[in-house]
Amino acid sequence: MKASAPATRRAGEWAAGGALLLVLGYLVVLPLLILVVAAFRPHGFPFEPGVTFAHVTNAFLDPGLPRLISGTLTFAIGASALAVMLGLLLAFLLERTDMPWRGVWRAAVVLPMAMPPMLLGIAWTLLLGPRIGVFNVMLSEWTGVRGPFLNIYSLSGMIFVEGLALAPSAYLMLAAPVGNIGSAMQEAAAMSAAGPLRRWLKIDLPLLTPAIAACALVMFVAGLVVFDIPAIIGVPSKIIVLSTHIYGLAHNPPESLPRYGEIGALSFLFIGLLVGLVALYQRLGARAQRYVAITGRGWRSSPVPLRAWKYPAVAFVILYFLLTVAAPFAALLWTSLLPYQARISPDLIGLLTVSNHLAFFGNARAISATIHSLEVALLAASAVAVLAFLVAAYVNRSRGPGRRIIDLLAAAPLAIPGVMMGMALIFVYLTFDWLPVYGTIWIIVLAFAAEYLPFGSRAMNGVMSQLHPELEEAARMSGAAPSRVLRKILLPLFLPAAMAVWLWVFAHALRALSAPVMLQGRDNIVLSTLLWGYWNSGEPTIAAAIGIWLIVILTLATIGWRLASRRGGAAHV
Amino acid sequence: MSEAALLSVERVAKRYAEGSAAAVEDMTIDVREGEFFTLLGPSGCGKSTTLRLVAGLESPDAGRIRLAQTVLFDAAKGVNVQSHKRDIAMVFQSYAIWPHMSVLENVLFPLESLGRYGRAERIALARAALDRVGLAQFEHRSSTLLSGGQQQRVALARAIVRQARLVLLDEPLSNLDTALRDQMRDELFVLQKQLGATVVYVTHDQDEAMQLSDRIALMRSGKLVDLGDPRRLYLEPRSAFGAKFLGRTHLHRAKVREVSGTGSVVQTTFGDLMIDGVRASAGIDMLLMIRPEHVEVEPQSSTRPSANSFEARIVSMRFSGRTVLYEAAIGGERLEALTTSSRMFEQGDVVRLHLPSSRCRLLPLEDA
Numbered sequence: 001m002k003a004s005a006p007a008t009r010r011a012g013e014w015a016a017g018g019a020l021l022l023v024l025g026y027l028v029v030l031p032l033l034i035l036v037v038a039a040f041r042p043h044g045f046p047f048e049p050g051v052t053f054a055h056v057t058n059a060f061l062d063p064g065l066p067r068l069i070s071g072t073l074t075f076a077i078g079a080s081a082l083a084v085m086l087g088l089l090l091a092f093l094l095e096r097t098d099m100p101w102r103g104v105w106r107a108a109v110v111l112p113m114a115m116p117p118m119l120l121g122i123a124w125t126l127l128l129g130p131r132i133g134v135f136n137v138m139l140s141e142w143t144g145v146r147g148p149f150l151n152i153y154s155l156s157g158m159i160f161v162e163g164l165a166l167a168p169s170a171y172l173m174l175a176a177p178v179g180n181i182g183s184a185m186q187e188a189a190a191m192s193a194a195g196p197l198r199r200w201l202k203i204d205l206p207l208l209t210p211a212i213a214a215c216a217l218v219m220f221v222a223g224l225v226v227f228d229i230p231a232i233i234g235v236p237s238k239i240i241v242l243s244t245h246i247y248g249l250a251h252n253p254p255e256s257l258p259r260y261g262e263i264g265a266l267s268f269l270f271i272g273l274l275v276g277l278v279a280l281y282q283r284l285g286a287r288a289q290r291y292v293a294i295t296g297r298g299w300r301s302s303p304v305p306l307r308a309w310k311y312p313a314v315a316f317v318i319l320y321f322l323l324t325v326a327a328p329f330a331a332l333l334w335t336s337l338l339p340y341q342a343r344i345s346p347d348l349i350g351l352l353t354v355s356n357h358l359a360f361f362g363n364a365r366a367i368s369a370t371i372h373s374l375e376v377a378l379l380a381a382s383a384v385a386v387l388a389f390l391v392a393a394y395v396n397r398s399r400g401p402g403r404r405i406i407d408l409l410a411a412a413p414l415a416i417p418g419v420m421m422g423m424a425l426i427f428v429y430l431t432f433d434w435l436p437v438y439g440t441i442w443i444i445v446l447a448f449a450a451e452y453l454p455f456g457s458r459a460m461n462g463v464m465s466q467l468h469p470e471l472e473e474a475a476r477m478s479g480a481a482p483s484r485v486l487r488k489i490l491l492p493l494f495l496p497a498a499m500a501v502w503l504w505v506f507a508h509a510l511r512a513l514s515a516p517v518m519l520q521g522r523d524n525i526v527l528s529t530l531l532w533g534y535w536n537s538g539e540p541t542i543a544a545a546i547g548i549w550l551i552v553i554l555t556l557a558t559i560g561w562r563l564a565s566r567r568g569g570a571a572h573v
Numbered sequence: 574m575s576e577a578a579l580l581s582v583e584r585v586a587k588r589y590a591e592g593s594a595a596a597v598e599d600m601t602i603d604v605r606e607g608e609f610f611t612l613l614g615p616s617g618c619g620k621s622t623t624l625r626l627v628a629g630l631e632s633p634d635a636g637r638i639r640l641a642q643t644v645l646f647d648a649a650k651g652v653n654v655q656s657h658k659r660d661i662a663m664v665f666q667s668y669a670i671w672p673h674m675s676v677l678e679n680v681l682f683p684l685e686s687l688g689r690y691g692r693a694e695r696i697a698l699a700r701a702a703l704d705r706v707g708l709a710q711f712e713h714r715s716s717t718l719l720s721g722g723q724q725q726r727v728a729l730a731r732a733i734v735r736q737a738r739l740v741l742l743d744e745p746l747s748n749l750d751t752a753l754r755d756q757m758r759d760e761l762f763v764l765q766k767q768l769g770a771t772v773v774y775v776t777h778d779q780d781e782a783m784q785l786s787d788r789i790a791l792m793r794s795g796k797l798v799d800l801g802d803p804r805r806l807y808l809e810p811r812s813a814f815g816a817k818f819l820g821r822t823h824l825h826r827a828k829v830r831e832v833s834g835t836g837s838v839v840q841t842t843f844g845d846l847m848i849d850g851v852r853a854s855a856g857i858d859m860l861l862m863i864r865p866e867h868v869e870v871e872p873q874s875s876t877r878p879s880a881n882s883f884e885a886r887i888v889s890m891r892f893s894g895r896t897v898l899y900e901a902a903i904g905g906e907r908l909e910a911l912t913t914s915s916r917m918f919e920q921g922d923v924v925r926l927h928l929p930s931s932r933c934r935l936l937p938l939e940d941a
């Protein structure tokens with residue numbers, strides 16, 4: 001009956017903390033460290049001899065750098081602002097008003113998650129391209145203006161599409177805080193003779209400020225590091241942002257040797273950004289949680305009556321779905337059914353054929369890419385779900401050492417562009433070639449595990465902070481040993497959230513382009529890189545057909561994710 | 574340490590973080606077999622911490638904790654039995670009902686964890702426990718569909734089913750509404766007596782503590798300030814803090830004039846008073862304590878010539894059915910009196926207030 005608990009528990013906690021630090025160090029710190037070292041090597045290879053500052057001076061004294069940075073910032077700020085506005089308006093309409101068919105909209109609101117940003121970008125070039133863009137053609141006909149009416153190949157075009165791509169995530173982050181403002185506060189405000197608008201402005205918005213700020217920050221960082229839409233829309237129109245610049249340094253350098261050293265030097269920018277942002281986000285996050293704790297689990301307030309405003313409200317929501325799902329999907333479907341790229345027009349119905357789709361199923365490369373995609377997504381999702389659970393459990397529930405640093409490391413990849421992480425992993429595994437993952441799907445899995453860990457650990461942290469510690473203590477006081485508490489109490493309570501994280505990562509790993517495109521070799525082509533290849537080599541109809549099938553898989557995963565997070569109450573991304 | 578003590582906590586201390594104030598300091602209590610023992614004190618005084626130290630959910634920095642023959646914790650010897658190996662059950666403030674289990678599964682969990690009995694016997698015991706708390710017909714209910722009172726009962730059933738040597742309860746009634754709280758308090762009282770369970774109970778509600786407890790430990794800022802049965806704590810507090818915490822009371826400055834074998838005379842701003850059984854020396858300043866319900870209000874006509882009797886005028890009265898609270902003025906001093914409504918006076922009436930010498934107490938001045 002005697003057991004020296006403090007000692008054994010200490011030792012266990014130290015071991016757990018050490019193991020987590022090791023794993024996170026390997027996944028996150030080592031790649032970044034190698035990038036930094038590469039910045040000072042003559043040819044940008046981390047373990048070659050010699051030291052040079054040429055790459056750093058080249059990268060930072062580059063006369064194009066200020067424009068590159070200001071373009072990236074404009075893009076990120078514009079896209080995040082659009083996404084937050086759309087997300088907030090949607091959250092307000094769907095969570096707080098008596099808008100007609102709310103149930104339908106709420107169920108449908110995650111559908112855009114099934115549209116990979118890469119495909120959204122492709123679809124919008126089909127809809128708003130200067131020559132064949134169907135909206136441009138229509139708008140020109142109506143207004144009589146000649147030439148392209150709107151041009152998607154512009155910074156505002158990129159901002160518009162990225163804003164649409166980020167809006168569903170913004171909605172998911174804001175829906176819970178907007179919906180949960182306790183009825184008590186609402187009623188107290190009403191009894192203070194405040195009208196609905198005044199209540200919204202004076203009570204709701206200030207209470208929501210931390211949540212909105214946190215959401216805006218996450219969206220902004222996503223805009224800074226994103227690759228796919230800048231690559232699809234920006235690169236053809238010579239609008240370069242940091243991520244596409246890095247890709248360019250690795251793939252199309254003027255003098256043909258990849259400029260690894262400069263990529264390493266540019267990583268300083270992101271590491272600097274990271275340090276600042278993570279600190280800021282943690283602050284905002286803590287504040288947001290405090291507000292949530294205050295509002296507690298009150299009853300929902302009675303919905304705000306829209307009256308005549310319900311018509312514009314419904315029109316807005318329909319327009320949202322039109323722009324994010326229906327029109328892009330229709331454009332892709334149309335293109336996938338054509339033998340060659342052409343505009344959308346009833347005159348061409350006679351041309352439609354399913355041959356691209358049949359070719360997809362008959363194409364050995366496509367089949368193997370599909371299998372690779374599923375393997376990568378499955379492995380990355382499982383790795384993130386398990387690691388995020390362990391990180392959240394350790395950070396929130398243990399008293400072991402290094403909890404803060406582990407929490408920070410798990411959040412760090414948020415601000416690292418996928419292309420940069422891809423570059424870093426190339427260095428790591430070209431250097432440590434005793435682990436032969438270079439050029440295999442495993443290297444993509446490692447990149448995704450790092451990239452999506454911030455999402456996973458944040459979601460798990462959210463659930464963990466909602467679970468009262470007394471639930472576990474009650475089990476211990478019922479005579480359950482720690483392993484039994486983990487098995488019988490914590491794990492079952494976490495399963496829905498873990499499922500939700502798993503499916504979210506699964507869906508994102510299927511659709512992401514940035515890391516796979518850096519890491520692709522002959523043997524690890526996935527659906528997104530295959531699609532990208534066809535698109536870039538001028539075969540948009542085949543790319544569209546692949547896209548349609550990717551969307552089908554993603555829709556299933558998204559629906560599954562939604563069901564799982566409903567059950568787990570973990571919908572806050 | 575008394576022989577009969579089932580639980581003994583000796584000089585236990587706990588500090589949560591370096592440099593912060595101690596949450597619990599030099600805590601020593603003995604709990605006897607079958608006793609209902611309450612830790613009482615204002616919020617943040619360290620009651621929950623003390624309970625959690627006994628439970629093993631926190632580790633003390635110093636001291637010793639023993640349950641029956643088993644040493645649970647001994648800082649000097651490096652002994653610290655883990656929570657799940659202590660023969661102690663606990664009911665939490667949040668109830669902590671596991672939402673993924675049914676009512677019956679919740680109650681079965683301790684028996685399964687301890688690996689006691691066969692399956693059929695476990696179920697019989699769990700049902701008996703649910704029956705005891707009046708939830709017999711709810712065993713298959715999902716625990717997410719329970720009201721606050723029902724969750725409370727499940728938590729109780731889960732604590733009694735394992736028949737631990739000691740049951741700890743941390744403010745179990747604080748999340749219930751008033752009517753339910755009164756009912757549950759009565760049920761808890763009966764249940765503890767029926768089971769003969771040894772209970773350590775935490776509350777900040779002095780009425781709850783006095784109605785339920787055999788003995789109360791009064792805490793303040795992490796320290797034990799008084800320990801005794803409810804009657805002693807209420808009628809003969811040791812400090813102004815204790816007097817005020819257990820109920821409404823007057824505290825007036827008083828100077829001890831003479832001390833005799835049976836009592837003493839003190840001087841106050843409204844006159845001299847006889848007080849029974851004082852252990853103080855003449856000449857020092859102290860606090861006179863008297864509770865409003867001990868002040869007797871009589872018509873002016875009943876000029877019973879007695880000590881401790883003063884003429885006063887009713888300044889205000891508050892009628893609340895069963896009782897009436899008067900505020901009376903003796904010269905420039907105000908005094909409250911709480912009486913039944915059997916006889917009533919009106920505002921402006923002149924009355925006599927009698928302060929029984931047996932109910933007047935003298936308390937040290939320092940922490941007034």
Ligand SMILES: Nc1ncnc2c1ncn2[C@@H]1O[C@H](COP(=O)(O)OP(=O)(O)O)[C@@H](O)[C@H]1O
Pocket residue numbers: 589590596614615616617618619620621622623
């Ligand atoms: N886990 C903890 N970490 C740090 N301080 C704590 C913790 N739990 C309690 N405290 C502090 O210890 C003191 C005593 O708390 P507690 O035992 O919960 O009081 P009570 O139950 O009497 O209200 C308080 O000052 C409280 O803030």
Ligand SMILES: [Mg+2]
Pocket residue numbers: 617620621622744
């Ligand atoms: Mg407490």
